[in-house]
Amino acid sequence: DRPSSPPRRSSDPLKRPREALKEGERTSLTVGEDQDEFIIRFQPDGTLTFANSSYCRRFGKKLEEILGECVFDHVDQAEATRLKREHFDRLTPENPTNTDESWSLLPDGQIRLEQWQNRGVFDQDGNLVTIQCVGRDITSQREAEQALRESERRYAAIVESQIEMVCRFNTEGKVTFVNDAFCLFFGLERENILSRPLSEVMGDPEASSTITCSDGLRLSDPASFFEHSLTLPPGKKRWLRWSRRGIFDEKGDLTEIQAVARDMTDIKRTEEELRHLNSILRSIRGVNRLISRHQDSERLVQEICAHLVETRGYRNVWIGILGKGGSLASVSEAGIGPDGRPLSERIRKGMLNEWGMSVLKEPGVHIKRGIITMTDCPLLDRYEETGIMATRLEFSGKIFGLISVSVTGESPIDPEEQLLFSELAEDISFALHVIGTEMDRREKAATLEEKARQLDLLVSAHPSGLWEWDVGEGRVAMNSAYETMLGYSPGEMGQSIETWKGQVHPDDLPRMMDLLNRILSGGDGENTYEVDFRMLKKEGTWLRIRSRGFVVRRDRNGRAARMVGIQTPIDQEHQEGQEEERP
Numbered sequence: 001d002r003p004s005s006p007p008r009r010s011s012d013p014l015k016r017p018r019e020a021l022k023e024g025e026r027t028s029l030t031v032g033e034d035q036d037e038f039i040i041r042f043q044p045d046g047t048l049t050f051a052n053s054s055y056c057r058r059f060g061k062k063l064e065e066i067l068g069e070c071v072f073d074h075v076d077q078a079e080a081t082r083l084k085r086e087h088f089d090r091l092t093p094e095n096p097t098n099t100d101e102s103w104s105l106l107p108d109g110q111i112r113l114e115q116w117q118n119r120g121v122f123d124q125d126g127n128l129v130t131i132q133c134v135g136r137d138i139t140s141q142r143e144a145e146q147a148l149r150e151s152e153r154r155y156a157a158i159v160e161s162q163i164e165m166v167c168r169f170n171t172e173g174k175v176t177f178v179n180d181a182f183c184l185f186f187g188l189e190r191e192n193i194l195s196r197p198l199s200e201v202m203g204d205p206e207a208s209s210t211i212t213c214s215d216g217l218r219l220s221d222p223a224s225f226f227e228h229s230l231t232l233p234p235g236k237k238r239w240l241r242w243s244r245r246g247i248f249d250e251k252g253d254l255t256e257i258q259a260v261a262r263d264m265t266d267i268k269r270t271e272e273e274l275r276h277l278n279s280i281l282r283s284i285r286g287v288n289r290l291i292s293r294h295q296d297s298e299r300l301v302q303e304i305c306a307h308l309v310e311t312r313g314y315r316n317v318w319i320g321i322l323g324k325g326g327s328l329a330s331v332s333e334a335g336i337g338p339d340g341r342p343l344s345e346r347i348r349k350g351m352l353n354e355w356g357m358s359v360l361k362e363p364g365v366h367i368k369r370g371i372i373t374m375t376d377c378p379l380l381d382r383y384e385e386t387g388i389m390a391t392r393l394e395f396s397g398k399i400f401g402l403i404s405v406s407v408t409g410e411s412p413i414d415p416e417e418q419l420l421f422s423e424l425a426e427d428i429s430f431a432l433h434v435i436g437t438e439m440d441r442r443e444k445a446a447t448l449e450e451k452a453r454q455l456d457l458l459v460s461a462h463p464s465g466l467w468e469w470d471v472g473e474g475r476v477a478m479n480s481a482y483e484t485m486l487g488y489s490p491g492e493m494g495q496s497i498e499t500w501k502g503q504v505h506p507d508d509l510p511r512m513m514d515l516l517n518r519i520l521s522g523g524d525g526e527n528t529y530e531v532d533f534r535m536l537k538k539e540g541t542w543l544r545i546r547s548r549g550f551v552v553r554r555d556r557n558g559r560a561a562r563m564v565g566i567q568t569p570i571d572q573e574h575q576e577g578q579e580e581e582r583p
Contacts, residue, residue: 038114038135044088044128046070055135060107074104088131091120101138113139165240165261168247171254173197173212185263186232204230211259217246227264239264273414280417281552283311284424288466291431295438297321298330304428305334308405316406318388319428320352322399328352335406359390359402365418366390367407389413389421395429400436403428416553419527423550423564430464430566465545465567469497471520471560476500482567485545487538505534505542519551520560527551532570544570 038058041050051066059066059074072080079102087100097119103111116135123129165182169175178193186193186201193201199208207228216224227241240261247256286307294300298321305317316335323329352360359366369387390404403425407413465482469475474497480490486503493499504512512533519526528550534542549565 036136039132040071040135041130041132042071043130046072049130058106074106075102076105079103087118088120091118091128091131093120093122093126096120096122112137113142165263166258167198167261168256168258169198169212170256171214173199173208175201176256182261185261202230203232211242211244212257214246214254214257217244217254217257237265239268273417277414277417277420279311280314280420280424283308283314284420284427286311287424288427291427291434294431295435297432297435297439298332300431300435301330301428302332302334305332309334314405315408318404319393319401320356320403321393321401321432328401356390356402359404360392360399363394364391365421367413389418391422391425393425393429393432395426395433398433400429400432419550419552423552467565467567469563469565471562472555474498485567485569486535486543503536505536508533519549519563522551522554522558522560546570 036054038055039050039052040048040055042048048067048069048071051063053063056063056066072083075083083100083102087098090098097117099115099117101113101115104114105111114135115138116133119132120128121130121132163181165185166177166179167175167182168177174195174197175193176195178190183190183193188201197208198212199205202208207230210226210228223243223245225241225243227239230238230240232238241264242259242261244257244259246254247258249255287304290300290303290307294303301319301321305319308314308317316333318331318333320328320331355366355368367387367389387407388404389407390402392402393400405421465485466479467482468477470477476495476497476499478493478495483490483493486493501509501513512531515529515531518524519529528548530546530548532544532546534544537543545567546569547565547567549563551560551563553560553562555561
């Protein structure tokens with residue numbers, strides 16, 4: 001057998017590597033044609049040797065039209081020089097890649113921004129043979145980024161101009177942004193706030209936990225609202241109203257929470273003052289009801305004290321009644337104990353201190369801050385207040401005693417509250433006057449029976465008529481005594497200012513309207529009036545009455561918004577010799 005011959009060797013030892021290289025190029029071309037990015041290759045002098053279909057479509061040319069062109073034909077000379085200097089000339093075997101951004105002029109006249117990834121191909125000697133670039137259009141991305149920056153700039157400008165406090169924090173509760181108003185409110189520099197937990201910044205873990213809690217914040221319902229109180233150094237209490245909104249990423253995951261707070265302290269204080277004034281007004285109305293059914297001054301005074309406390313008009317009420325010698329004959333007091341329950345006490349004697357004596361000497365409302373007493377009263381040992389407001393009880397030149405109430409807080413007492421307090425004192429004084437008159441009548445009953453009977457008839461037949469006028473609505477509310485005084489059944493009279501005008505005597509109406517207009521305008525500082533005039537009774541006769549009116553509230557322009565008053569028939573001695581006239 002002949003030995004097998006050895007396999008034949010190729011005469012070209014580089015044939016197989018060349019075929020592998022060509023196959024790699026064909027694969028690379030196929031992959032390049034399938035890409036959305038622009039792929040090109042060019043020689044160091046800029047001559048294009050390859051371009052994929054995406055690049056050809058972008059410039060509206062066929063491949064054969066592009067090959068051999070200069071890669072810089074689509075950019076201006078300055079841009080070409082910059083690209084060559086800053087990017088292509090810097091490609092080395094050690095650093096064969098870099099990235100650039102450049103503007104290209106398209107056939108339709110558009111100028112688009114492109115981002116290119118450049119890679120240099122070098123031979124064995126380190127010489128640059130070709131440059132391959134992969135690019136994409138980033139114009140829309142840059143425009144979106146610019147729009148986002150502009151939006152953020154506008155947002156920052158808007159937020160910094162807000163008087164509300166604005167802050168943002170991540171899901172861990174650490175602050176990522178605050179505006180100037182937030183820094184000012186908490187008295188901290190911005191750098192001392194950012195990256196800190198909100199609980200440390202606010203100094204109130206309970207309140208901050210509510211703000212930073214992400215429970216309930218959903219992409220479909222990203223907002224929530226709540227209010228809370230906060231005590232700031234040095235012990236000042238503030239009310240804040242927060243609105244929170246969750247910030248979510250594209251996946252719907254919560255990334256941050258933005259909270260906006262408004263200082264509601266002044267509004268809360270105003271609401272509290274209004275509630276307090278309403279409580280006082282309701283208490284005064286209740287006092288008037290007590291007055292109408294009592295003939296015992298001591299019992300009336302004690303029930304007035306208890307009523308003013310029970311209706312939450314005041315926390316403590318003290319009324320001292322003078323005896324015939326000018327010293328205190330009795331003292332009544334009511335207050336709220338530490339457990340929130342009313343306390344009441346009446347003592348038979350007491351000595352006024354120096355400040356109490358000054359209240360008796362000078363008319364008007366007196367206010368004194370601090371924990372003080374008018375006499376040695378045991379109830380004051382059971383609670384604390386920050387001051388008292390007092391005035392004397394006086395009617396027709398006679399001083400019956402004085403009344404004092406507790407006041408809380410450090411802010412000045414509202415003038416409207418002082419006016420209501422004065423009216424309360426006047427009502428009590430009038431009641432004491434009526435009761436005193438009745439007591440005198442009873443004491444003289446044996447010798448002045450007929451006169452006492454006439455006085456009793458006068459008091460019974462002509463009780464005070466009370467009215468309240470809502471100026472804006474033109475509506476007048478009145479008690480039953482007002483209507484029965486004029487011969488009407490309760491609820492029978494019309495309750496409008498126009499009805500009242502129609503009942504005033506024509507000769508008295510101009511004078512009355514002029515007086516009312518002065519009181520309503522408040523230009524002369526007048527808040528009260530007292531006047532006599534005639535009103536038409538149901539049966540057609542004229543009744544001469546005395547009316548005392550009081551402005552209890554004015555609007556922001558100073559015009560009276562609400563008035564109250566007392567209307568009584570003039571005493572018989574003032575009507576003596578005058579016959580009732582028919583219109």
